[in-house]
Amino acid sequence: MxxxxxxxxxxxxxxxxxxxxxxxxxxxxxxxxxxxxxxxxxxxxxxxxxxxxxxxxxxxxxxxxxxxxxxxxxxxxxxxxxxxxxxxxxxxxxxxxxxxxxxxxxxxxxxxxxxxxxxxxxxxxxxxxxxxxxxxxxxxxxxxxxxxxxxxxxxxxxxxxxxxxxxxxxxxxxxxxxxxxxxxxxxxxxxxxxxxxxxxxxxxxxxxxxxxxxxxxxxxxxxxxxxxxxxxxxxxxxxxxxxxxxxxxxxxxxxxxxxxxxxxxxRTLHVRYPAHAERALKVAGWLESRPAIARVLYPVLPSSPDHSQWQSQFDGAAGLFTVELAGEVRGQTKKFVENLTLFGLGASWGGFESLALPCDVAANRSVDDWSERGDLVRLHIGLEDPQDLIDDLDTALSTLR
Ligand SMILES: Cc1ncc(COP(=O)(O)O)c(C=O)c1O
Missing domain, CATH: 3.40.640.10 (Type I PLP-dependent aspartate aminotransferase-like (Major domain))
Known part of the structure; x- marks a missing residue:
């Protein structure tokens, strides 16, 4: 054929x-x-x-x-x-x-x-x-x-x-x-x-x-x-x-x-896609330094256990990653995402806009146990200025106790 x-x-x-x-x-x-x-x-x-x-x-x-x-x-x-x-x-x-x-x-x-x-x-x-x-x-x-x-x-x-x-x-x-x-x-x-x-x-x-x-x-x-x-x-x-x-x-x-x-x-994938990744890396790196964030799950980060595999097999990255909130702010994902002003609340990703989505991952795993881990919020980093996104995340995180 x-x-x-x-x-x-x-x-x-x-x-x-x-x-x-x-x-x-x-x-x-x-x-x-x-x-x-x-x-x-x-x-x-x-x-x-x-x-x-x-x-x-x-x-x-x-x-x-x-x-x-x-x-x-x-x-x-x-x-x-x-x-x-x-x-x-x-x-x-x-x-x-x-x-x-x-x-x-x-x-x-x-x-x-x-x-x-x-x-x-x-x-x-x-x-x-x-x-x-x-x-x-x-x-x-x-x-x-x-x-x-x-x-x-x-x-x-x-x-x-x-x-x-x-x-x-x-x-x-x-x-x-x-x-x-x-x-x-x-x-x-x-x-x-x-x-x-x-x-x-x-x-x-x-x-x-x-x-x-x-x-x-x-x-x-x-x-x-x-x-x-x-x-x-x-x-x-x-x-x-x-x-x-x-x-x-x-x-x-x-x-x-x-x-x-x-x-x-x-037709503009090669212009948009790396622009998402560049912004996402900035935002993810900043999030890693925040006390309310236990972990950022993103193979692009050197802290990821998959980083060397990502480096050897991938030729770029999407602007999609997940943050795990620290134990001290457990149960506060609703407050966190609803206090964001530049992130839409929605499923899907890959568009030009930033999105946040709390994810109940424990309910969607049958082999690995995630029940003891912190709450997860998936972030899609859009094409906004990354400093504006960081400021927005900073404000929303500061409302958590
Ligand atoms: C990894 C992955 N595969 C497939 C899909 C399904 O795509 P669609 O929304 O077009 O059905 C999604 C949607 O979020 C996804 O995240």
């Missing part, structure tokens, strides 16, 4: 240049719009049945051709080409949210009787998906600690997938995808799937480390403006046909307007 690019991506090697050029329209009759047109279609109208057959065959084979709107239009294909370039894969499929991308991977690659190992730090709605949907349909699962030194001992004959996130949600432990992939290759039909939303394909590419599938919630940094829900799955060549078939069978569909908005945001 071949997935030709709409743009010139195959010739582009450097990341920033790829971000600007991947998935751009081809010249037609000597000109082209800079951005792909927003092609809205349910019905695609053909001149002949032969033309219709050819489009359907191409569409089934995973080529970027429209036979019916549900399979995408040129706008969808442009975003797919862009993310394939970014993630360094063979092909990408777009979903209506990050969570839909994740659930489609479980539905597409697992069947009743199969077993999946899931990192304990997984994005918490995935726990609910496993408990309330997949488990009831005969798909077994176990959680493993992000600090588990011996994953091999957890693999059963029926294990078909190791599902992971690096770093993990809220508590930010890194995973070594290379080691997981090496282990998986010693078994038949064992896939490594990585939720790569934190890195968003920008500073880490799981497929290069041997993962079979990489998932990104484009809702976050790719679209980057807190106004789109979108997800992607990028596959290597051996896993792409199932991805393509699954999306078609499930009837997943994304508005071309959302694809265009995502591409519009993504």
């Amino acid at each position: 071949s997935v030709p690019y709409l743009g010139q991506g195959e010739h582009i090697v450097k990341r920033d240049t790829r971000i600007v050029h991947a998935g751009r329209p081809k010249y037609r009759a000597g000109s082209r719009p800079v951005n792909p047109p927003v092609v809205r279609a349910s019905t695609v109208d053909f001149e002949s049945l032969d033309a219709m057959d050819a489009a359907e065959r191409g569409s089934r084979a995973g080529e970027p051709v429209s036979a019916y709107g549900i399979h995408g239009t040129d706008t969808t294909f442009a975003l797919e080409a862009f993310i394939t370039e970014l993630e360094g894969g063979f092909g990408t499929k777009i979903f209506s949210s990050g969570l839909e991308a994740i659930s489609s991977v479980f539905l597409g690659y697992l069947k009743p009787g199969d077993h999946v190992l899931v990192v304990d730090t997984v994005y918490s709605p995935v726990r609910r998906l496993l408990h309330r949907f997949l488990g009831e349909r005969g798909i077994g699962f176990d959680f493993y600690s992000p600090r588990e030194p011996d994953i091999q001992r957890l693999i059963r004959d029926s294990t078909r997938m190791i599902y992971t996130e690096t770093p993990g949600s809220v508590t930010m432990e890194l995973q070594d995808i290379g080691t997981l992939a090496q282990l998986a290759r010693q078994h038949d039909d064992l896939l490594v799937v990585c939720d790569n939303t934190w890195a968003s394909g920008f500073c880490y590419r799981p497929l290069e480390h041997g993962a079979h599938l990489s998932i990104v919630a484009g809702t976050k940094y790719l679209s980057g403006h807190s106004d789109v829900l979108i997800g992607s799955v990028t596959a290597e060549s051996s896993t792409f046909p199932t991805l393509h078939r699954t999306r078609a069978l499930l009837g997943c569909s994304v508005s071309p307007d959302d694809c265009a908005l995502t591409l519009r945001g993504a």
